[in-house]
Amino acid sequence: MSLPARKKYAGDTRRLLLAFDIGTTFSGISYSILDPGSVPEIRPVTRFPSQEQVGGDSKIPTVIYYDSDGKVCAIGADTLKDGIEADAEDFGWSKARWFKLHLRPKPVAPTFFSRIVRSQENQELPPLPLKKTVVEVFGDYMKYLHSCSKEYIEETHGSMLWASLKDNIMYVLTHPNGWGGPQQAQMRQAAVKAGLIPDTDPGRSRVTFVTEGEASLHFCLTNGLAIDPTSKSGVLIVDAGGGTIDLTAYSKLPDNSYEEIAIPQCHFQGAAYVSIRAEKYFKTLLAGSRFSQDVESLVTRFDRNTKHVFRREDEPLHIQFTSHRERDQALNIRGGRLTIPGRDVATFFEPSVTCIVDAIKKQKSSAHMPITSVFLVGGFSASPWLYNQVRERVEALGMTVSRPDTHVNKAVSNGAVSFYLDSAVTSRVARLTYGIEVYVNYNSTDYEHIKRGHRVSVHSTEGIPIITGAFSSILPKNTRVKSDREFRRTFETTATHRVGLRSHEVDILSYRGSSANPEWIDDDTDLYPAVCTVKANTSSLTPRVRTSPRGLKYYEISYDVVLLFGLTELKAQIAYKENGVERRGPAEVVFVE
Known part of the structure; x- marks a missing residue:
């Protein structure tokens, strides 16, 4: 093993950790029983209902058959039974396969040619069954994996263990490297639909994500790399x-x-x-x-x-x-x-x-x-x-x-458990440049401002000429990001009435072009898609009273949006000063699908 010796579980209560690797064609499950004071072990699920062959390399198809009412008729290992295709034809079942690819990110800044290519790709993919969304299909499959986990753990460790842990399960879900917040949000929504977690903040926090690439590294490290x-x-x-x-x-x-x-x-x-x-x-x-x-x-x-x-x-x-x-x-x-x-x-x-x-x-x-x-x-x-x-x-x-000479089909699910237990990766590379749209004070001697003269407007409260559509970078592409490193920007917002400052939201944009220092969104608006909206409750901030050059009174607040990109999920906070002391509150992140 190339990882340092795994530490004893430091939690206060026994928990169950389940990792679901929902692959395009096949899926796997691994788990660990977390006992306080004991070193956790990684175990794969090697038996599934209706599976004829069992063993260390067992895997199950990522396939579901639905009837005309949208009810699951056969799923996973059940779809390998002899005659299943004939049954599907006789009873008019619809087959959901490769459904994972319907969740993939949409292309950015499509040209005419790329739209044609995208259309051809969609035609190649088997369509989802009628009346089913990709989240619903994912939810049905997660529910099945959960039931398989229950049956295997009850047979292997006893029904009493499952009964004692079923309400205290942590889930790790894997996804391709190219997926991000929108796909994670939909997968978490599927976990709610499957009944794995309640639709509450504590419930949603029981689901963690890891990229398949990082899970694979952990698998390799635990297998001698x-x-x-x-x-x-x-x-x-x-x-x-x-x-x-x-x-x-x-x-x-x-x-x-x-x-x-x-x-x-x-x-x-x-x-x-x-x-x-x-x-x-x-x-x-x-x-x-x-x-x-x-x-x-x-x-x-x-x-x-x-x-x-x-x-x-x-x-x-x-x-x-x-x-x-x-x-x-x-x-x-x-x-x-x-x-x-x-x-x-x-x-x-x-x-x-x-x-x-x-x-x-x-x-x-x-x-x-x-x-x-x-x-x-x-x-x-x-x-x-x-x-x-x-x-x-x-x-x-x-x-x-x-x-590896071990079973490659368990690489991602086993690695996902190791990711949760060992957290070997502490620094990642920013995939894109992230920032926000801002306005700047108009400068009549700046060429970039002059050529945007048709976009000059008067600030609604300050009464000064401004240009909107500038891009303020928060995290440049290719930056090495430690898992605990914060990226923050200070914002000021104004309103003519105090009530307008009780909450605030800002769109986080991702720049996908080739410029090392992107400055203006209107250079190519398609290259600046919104990733998510960060919503902050600013009602606890005390506004400052200002007077505009025209003699009008308005209110102003300052605060920082704090982003953490170093983890496998984008997280955000709002930070502000209260009597000289920094306070923090949670900021809601709503992803653009």
């Missing part, structure tokens, strides 16, 4: 999953903690996209033939079996998909089995392989220190073809590539 803090080089964790490829680079600090050394990446080129390309191939191949209706069956068998055994481009692969009496020599179908040239199968993988290699190159070039080794984890990394292709191309760049 060693990073030398004196080597002045870093390691890159590549989590190749069903939907996304997540890349995160780390180095070890002298205090045995870890820091990110490059902005993490997230790409939608996981194993599911190999199946999407295979489906297009099958549709084209069988179009106009009597086998055109068998494409879904072919994709299912390719996805479950063929994809995972592909090793060589010069060897054909065979998929049994229909009656042994069926044959069509022109389509390479004999005995109900389709034969596909290995070189064609390689084309299904190639965009994913290229994506991973290009992303590794980008991490290597942008990291704060050299990256000498790459660790490949996640279910997709178990593919021999993917692993060998990535290793061959990356080792040519002077980096070593390896993967």
Whole structure:
């Protein structure tokens, strides 16, 4: 183990920690029983209802069948039963698969071309069942994972233990590197719908989030990955999953903690996209033939079996998909089995392989220190073809590539528990530049002000000429952020009446362009999307009475918005002075979906 010895649990009461890794194609659960004074252990759930095979590498499909009324008919391991597809067809069930990808962030500043690409991506994804939102589907699946956890823990540790802990459970939910506050808010909402937590502040605080990249690092560290803090080089964790490829680079600090050394990446080129390309191939191949209706069956068998055994481009692969009496020599179908040239199968993988290699190159070039080794984890990394292709191309760049010899399908859920217990990462890299829109006093000698002369207005209370639309940065992109470091800005707001200062809210914007010092939002408004709104109760602040140049009285307050970006969730506070002493109050963060 490359982490320092885990400390004893310091809590006062026994608690249960559950980690849910809801993957695009498969999901996993890990847990830890937190006993005061005892060193916590990480345990995976290895048995699920209706699962035929059990063991350390067990995983369950992220699939749900609904009837026409929106009721769950089969879910998770139940969807692997023989004949489930026939039942779905006979009873008119709808299938929810790859639903996780419907939660992904929306693109920013779309061009005409990117809108077309986005439209094509949405067409590729299986649609959600009618009348179901992604939050509702997530909630149904979380409810199922919770019931699986209950059954496993009761069988393993006794029903009395579960009964004593069921109302005191902490949850860790994983998500791709590219997700943030809006996705976390929806996942927490799903946890409420699932009945995991009450819809209260204490209830919502029982849900914690971790990126799949950071969870993967913790998994690797608890499974023997060693990073030398004196080597002045870093390691890159590549989590190749069903939907996304997540890349995160780390180095070890002298205090045995870890820091990110490059902005993490997230790409939608996981194993599911190999199946999407295979489906297009099958549709084209069988179009106009009597086998055109068998494409879904072919994709299912390719996805479950063929994809995972592909090793060589010069060897054909065979998929049994229909009656042994069926044959069509022109389509390479004999005995109900389709034969596909290995070189064609390689084309299904190639965009994913290229994506991973290009992303590794980008991490290597942008990291704060050299990256000498790459660790490949996640279910997709178990593919021999993917692993060998990535290793061959990356080792040519002077980096070593390896993967854990333990069960890669438990990497994220086990790592999520370790994240909660060990908190190895203490410094992260800001993904974007964050700030707010402000106004500035008009300066008739400043060129940037002069060209915005048409936007000059008179301040409503102070009566002076101002220009709105300036950008004030709070956290620049690529900044190393310690987990306890605060970023704050002082704000002044005015009103003609005291009542107008009892509360205040400010939109936190993220700048997504290439400028190192963005100043004006109107240079490209699409590059400054709002991330969230911070709402603060300022009723306890004593306003100052001011007089404008026109002799009108108005009121003014000053306060700081304090943001914490170093954790896995954005948190905010409001700080103000009261009789010379700083006071703080909570600030509500409402994310833009």
